[in-house]
Amino acid sequence: MIEFDIEAVRAQVRAVDFMRGTPAEIALWREDMAESRANLVIEDMIPTPNEDALFGMMLDEGVPPPLVSQILLRLLDHPDADRSLPVTPIERTT
Structure with missing residues (x-):
């Protein structure tokens, strides 16, 4: 299991130059995330509390x-990740 240091990731996210969503957009994204999470639960792929915290952040x-x-791909050091993002891949402990 991968544990994300939420506050460390938050600091890195804040260093990324991007257009933040408006409150209305964020509300829609929150609804979409809740729907996606419900689908994962149906498929018995329940996110951990740490994963929920990461997406909430x-x-x-x-x-x-x-x-x-893209940030998640970079955190996981996936080959398709955008290497220009100022996000440090996490070290896997498992």
């Missing part, structure tokens, strides 16, 4: 969904 910071995906 991204909403709190107004990160648009496409950028959330």
Whole structure:
């Protein structure tokens, strides 16, 4: 299991230059995230509390969904990640 240091990721997210969502957009993204989470639960792929906190923090910071995906890819050091993002991949402990 991967544990994200939410506050460390928050600091890195704040260093990224992007257009933050408006309150109305964030409300829509929050609804979409709740729907996606419900679908994951139906598929028995229940996010951990730490994963929920990570996505909640991204909403709190107004990160648009496409950028959330790119940040997550970078955190996981995925080959498709945008290496120009100022986000440090996390070290896997498992």
